[in-house]
Amino acid sequence: SCIVLFFDTFIQFAMNQSKALIRTLKSLLRSRHITYADIARQLDVSEVTIKRLFSHQRLSLQRLEAICELLDITLLELLQYHARQTPHIAHLTVRQEQELVSDPRLLLVALCIKNHWSLEDILQQYILDKAECIRHLIHLESLGLIELLPNNRYRLLIDEHFQWLKNGPIEQFFEKEIQARFLGTRFSQEGRLRRFLYGDLSAASLQKIRQRLQALIQTFELCLEEDKMLPVTERQSVALLLAMRDWELESSQALKRNCSDNSPENNASSR
Secondary structure (H helix, E strand, O other), X not given: OHHHHHHHHHXXXXXXXXXXXXXXXXXXXXXXXXXXXXXXXXXXXXXXXXXXXXXXXXXXXXXXXXXXXXXXXXXXHHHHHHHHHOOOEOOOOHHHHHHHHOOHHHHHHHHHHXXXXXXXXXXXXXXXXXXXXXXXXXXXXXXXXXXXXHHHEEEXXXXXXXXXXXXXXXXXXXXXXHHHHHHHOOOOOOOOOOOXXXXXXXXXXXHHHHHHHHHHHHHHHHHHHHHOOOOHHHOXXXXXXXOOXXXXXXXXXXXXXXXXXXXXXXXXXXX
């Protein structure tokens, strides 16, 4: 009975909160050529009643089970199919990123919802009024980042491996406005770490380092996923910067024998 109660509560929550689940169910019904009349016979009610149930987007667990039986699927299979059909974006377009960086407050709200903050969390932490914050949420829905739900709640539509565009507006904004200040601060405080390593490595060793860095990125993303349901007060905003490239001091490069800038021709011209 507890399991039935749990499923009833869960299904009713899903039906109340997401129009997308109804669309998924309708899509399955159309693909199987099942009409409202077929469902009405299955549930032993009138076709008008079925139309009203779908239009109001409220179905009891028993009726949903009966419709799933008509589709020859289980409730779990319906939810799994719904999850697969739900759009999740891996990155934004250049235009969308430009919209975010052009409005600092919109960008702030976008970063908050990316970290699963509620509207109440944002209002408690930042000097934004409710109407403005809701306006930004509507804007983010128009960009395809979220689906707005009743009571100013939302469903995040970005992929778990979502990334900003390489050299896109967000990364350029980071390099111009944030990177220097981020690296320029002192890292001696508890909880901070900064290491700069330099050395000559083989191709095999470079590949090993890249794999370890990728594993660290995955660990960071896993921790984000595990902690997203914790209250905001129990989480701390953290930035992790990883970078690796071929590198040498400019003063050292100028002394290299194969440096074009140090060639006899360039030296002669400079004289």
